[in-house]
Amino acid sequence: MMLGNCATSSSLSTTSDEDIVNNNLTALVVDDSPMIRKLHDMHLKKFGLKVQVAENGKNAIDLFRCGASFNLILMDKEMPIMDGAEATRELRTMGVTSMIVGVTSLDSIFDRQAFMEAGLDHCFTKPLTTENINFLLQELNKNNEEN
Amino acid sequence: MRRQLQTMRKSLFDQGYLDEQFVQLEELQDDANPNFVEEVVTLYYRDSGRIILNIEQALERKPFDFNKLDAYMHQFKGSSSSIGAKKVKAESTLFREYCRSRNGEGCMRTFQQLKKEYATLRRKLEAYFQLARQAGPVETACRPK
Numbered sequence: 022m023m024l025g026n027c028a029t030s031s032s033l034s035t036t037s038d039e040d041i042v043n044n045n046l047t048a049l050v051v052d053d054s055p056m057i058r059k060l061h062d063m064h065l066k067k068f069g070l071k072v073q074v075a076e077n078g079k080n081a082i083d084l085f086r087c088g089a090s091f092n093l094i095l096m097d098k099e100m101p102i103m104d105g106a107e108a109t110r111e112l113r114t115m116g117v118t119s120m121i122v123g124v125t126s127l128d129s130i131f132d133r134q135a136f137m138e139a140g141l142d143h144c145f146t147k148p149l150t151t152e153n154i155n156f157l158l159q160e161l162n163k164n165n166e167e168n
Numbered sequence: 169m170r171r172q173l174q175t176m177r178k179s180l181f182d183q184g185y186l187d188e189q190f191v192q193l194e195e196l197q198d199d200a201n202p203n204f205v206e207e208v209v210t211l212y213y214r215d216s217g218r219i220i221l222n223i224e225q226a227l228e229r230k231p232f233d234f235n236k237l238d239a240y241m242h243q244f245k246g247s248s249s250s251i252g253a254k255k256v257k258a259e260s261t262l263f264r265e266y267c268r269s270r271n272g273e274g275c276m277r278t279f280q281q282l283k284k285e286y287a288t289l290r291r292k293l294e295a296y297f298q299l300a301r302q303a304g305p306v307e308t309a310c311r312p313k
Contacts, residue, residue, distance in 0.1 A: 056211035060250060063196045063204060099243070126246030148250045150192065 046161055047090070050074045051081045051108065052097035052124070060148050061095055061124070068154055077101055078108025085112060091119050092161055095149070098125040098136050106139040113140035120161060124149060169303045176296050185289050190252030206297045212251045213290060219244040220283065227276060237275060238267035255285040 048070045050061045058074045065072045070093070075081040077100040094112070098105040109121050123136045123144035137144050142160075145153050180186045190205075197204040223240045226233060245260035259282035266274035 054211075054215055054247065056208055056215055056247065056250060059208055059211060060193075060196075063201065067196060126242065126249075147246060148189070148192075151195075 045165075046070045046092045046158070048072045048093040048095065049081060049084065049089075049091040049119075050095045051076075051078060051100070051105065052095070053077055053100040054097070057097065057124075057147060064149060064151075064154060065093075065095075068158060078103030078105060078111070081108050082111050082115075085115060085117055090117075092165075093157060094119050094121045095124050096121055096141070097147070098123060098132075106136050109136075109139040109141060120157070120164070122157060169299070173296070173299050173303045176292075176299060180292060180296065184254050185292060187252045187254040187257075189249060193251065206300075209251055209293055209297070212247055212253075216244055216247050216286075219247070220286070223279065227279065232270075232272050232275065234267045234270050234275075238264055241267065253286075253289055256282060256289060259285055 046069070048065045050058050050065070050072060051074075052058050052061070053076055058076075062072045062074055073084070073089075073091070075084060078096075079102045081094065081096070082103070096105040096109055100108075103111075105123060105125070109123075112119075112121065120142045121140060123133075123141045124147045125133070125136060125144065126147050133144055143157070180190075193205045193208055201207075219240055223237060223244070226237050226240065241260050241263050245257055245264070248256045248260060259278055263275055263278040263282060266272075266278055
């Protein structure tokens with residue numbers, strides 16, 4: 022389920038079996054940069070996901086508190102109001118089991134480790150590449166099959 | 169005109185202004201979003217302009233807060249990487265090295281060069297997008313050889 026303005030599919034490509042599987046998947050892009058939000062939104066939509074965006078960790082938390090749910094959350098680390106680590110910890114405390122993926126420009130191993138320990142499933146350098154997204158979708162589809 | 173556009177595009181890569189990340193942006197563009205790349209680049213110049221201003225203001229304060237300067241440039245570098253701004257990214261890396269070695273002169277010198285590269289890229293991309301609009305939509309992105 023998603024709340025707010027629903028993302029519209031922009032892809033005009035032929036639908037494959039993989040697209041059908043991915044079209045059931047929803048994603049939330051959490052980043053204070055309008056450029057990154059646009060980039061990741063488009064990237065995920067190209068893979069057939071339905072996407073919503075949030076400007077900071079607090080907005081992401083509020084979406085979940087209103088009853089929204091997403092298969093995948095792309096979480097930036099450095100954001101005003103509530104950063105990615107705090108938002109991730111809060112979501113896990115709320116019982117959110119979505120795949121949460123950190124997407125950050127942090128280059129310190131120590132900082133990345135601290136971000137992972139907040140409750141991430143994976144952490145990548147921004148911006149995400151096609152290979153990163155392929156990997157995440159394989160993991161998501163694997164999880165869906167197991168459940 | 170299409171050939172002129174291709175030549176212009178190729179030169180942006182050959183002269184080192186853009187890298188592979190720009191191609192990734194182009195591959196996301198489609199008929200439903202024909203101006204996607206230009207929109208992303210526009211957002212980049214809007215966002216990064218604020219960071220440039222922050223760095224300028226920080227460089228006016230003595231003594232330099234190298235940690236703050238490094239943090240700003242880290243943010244700027246991340247944004248620049250997202251559009252494939254290769255030369256701008258290189259200057260950002262150099263600036264951060266000067267921050268880490270607490271070299272104020274190096275920071276100031278590199279920042280001036282960075283602003284030149286940033287402005288040059290902007291000019292070139294504006295010209296490129298203007299020509300692209302005149303030429304009309306292109307079917308697929310062509311990877312530079």
